[in-house]
Amino acid sequence: MDARLQDLRYFIAVAEELSFTRAASDRLFISQPALSKQIRQLETCLWVTLFDRDRRTVTLTAAGAALLPRARRIIELWEQARQETAEASATEQAILTVGFQTRIGRGLIPAVTDRLAEDLPNWRLLFRQVPWSDPSIGLAKGEVDVAITWLPLPRDTGLSWRVIATEQRWVALPPGHRLARRNAIPFADLVDEPFIALPASAGPLREFWLAAADRPRPATVAAEAETAEETLEAVAAGLGMALLPAGNVEIYQRDDVVYRPVHGLSPGELGVAWRGPDRRDAVRVFVNSCIGCFCGPD
Amino acid sequence: MDARLQDLRYFIAVAEELSFTRAASDRLFISQPALSKQIRQLETCLWVTLFDRDRRTVTLTAAGAALLPRARRIIELWEQARQETAEASATEQAILTVGFQTRIGRGLIPAVTDRLAEDLPNWRLLFRQVPWSDPSIGLAKGEVDVAITWLPLPRDTGLSWRVIATEQRWVALPPGHRLARRNAIPFADLVDEPFIALPASAGPLREFWLAAADRPRPATVAAEAETAEETLEAVAAGLGMALLPAGNVEIYQRDDVVYRPVHGLSPGELGVAWRGPDRRDAVRVFVNSCIGCFCGPD
């Protein structure tokens, strides 16, 4: 059972005032019993108690403290959604949703934004992060219109793609690792090391970032991670190492992980993908912009 | 008037199926008229039409396309909030909300997270970005418990702080600018250039990043920006230049902006701030962790 957005506002008001009476009369302009009832209902809907009421004072429980910042964020996003929806309605602006998994960087976003401002003046880009567990990067479910992703994509899913950049693969190591003293590492020296892998649900990308094709025997998978941050956290903790594209080294710079180039591996290919049957102009222009960014002026 | 979260689910279902009948019977298990009525109500609540119904087919309007990804995000956050609230309730985990304005970087987050895992095992950190327009970084309104911010803070607002790092100020320029050929630039050479400023509502930080104290006459403000990305966008577009701390150069690397050190300016101070009267252990430990990260092992 879902709550109403209003209930979240009620909750926030009580959490900030730490008083049902004051929140009800001063901020929400409803009666105190009504507010008590709604909060109680929110609590039963979430199966937790949000406030400790000891007859005189009200305090947040751990659950309440956990919900508060998230409730604020949801309300904030809702306000934003209302506003931008009204705006889109007024200007008839269309939205192209771009999926990505790890941070893109490489100056791609501003460059593409600029190009699209010329070619598709009333389209706006909206970026949406998709977990590795969706190998179609949200394209299959229609959550995004186009996606920036590392190849390969799963086959026979009706997805089309073009390569927009090619980069050597590097490896992420904990700073104390013996191999971290080397400037560059042949992949042969890594085949017996434990690796942090993408989840199995990530499809062919899991094999690619384990470099399964270049191994004499299956990789030792020390842990699986759902996000890039999780992966690096695991690397920093010394659980294992992980491959990543050269361009991400700069993006994910941190002082508890070091990065070294690996040779003897085929490079990684960054691509732009879309649903094959989707022949909209905006999609075509977006794809061409992505390609032009790297194959053009450089 | 607020919608219910359920209405957003209804909207998403119709937007994905592009059919009221199918969405109602196959996915939502309600009657089609009920669904039509709810969508209509959502439309009147937002003052826009979300779907074009031409008697036979249903298509998204521009407003609908704008709302769709945002509605998905809100639902996603809600699911997450439910889950993490339940989790916090089960483990009695407490939450310390950390406010920030620009990206923090510098390895601070993982380092502090590690230290807190030892000293406060059942506290978790939650990060929350706050716009420049709030000079108290959300502390005043209670939106955050502690904040990582550049100094100075506004005076007489009951905020306490400690310095955790000191960095030279650099300047961001468009790559074609005549000063971009220099390796380092005396601030005296910049006083007559147009600058991108923080909004007036940002309080004393606006003056600090304009280096108002080091100018013989008031700065020329070419534009105001609400976020770091907006600032760099304006710099890339050639509207003006902007100062930033040395450590942010790496974080905000992009190929349409170049960064150069500036000499003749006092350095910027990165601080950790909290509400003076807030004497909770967790706050004290967090503050000490931040300080220790830079003044400790390095």
Added chain:
DNA sequence: GGGCATCCATAACCGCAGGCTATAAGAACT
């Protein structure tokens, strides 16, 4: 072209949720 199927809108109806007022009950302070 007429009949049929499909799909959305409208109408009429019903039960419960969300609001109200009035009041009870516990805690702290005088």
Added chain:
DNA sequence: AGTTCTTATAGCCTGCGGTTATGGATGCCC
């Protein structure tokens, strides 16, 4: 002990979110 402040409970009513039944427009098929 009495006063005051605060939350909880009880009972009531309106309106909203659901239902079924039906109408009207469009496309398809024979």
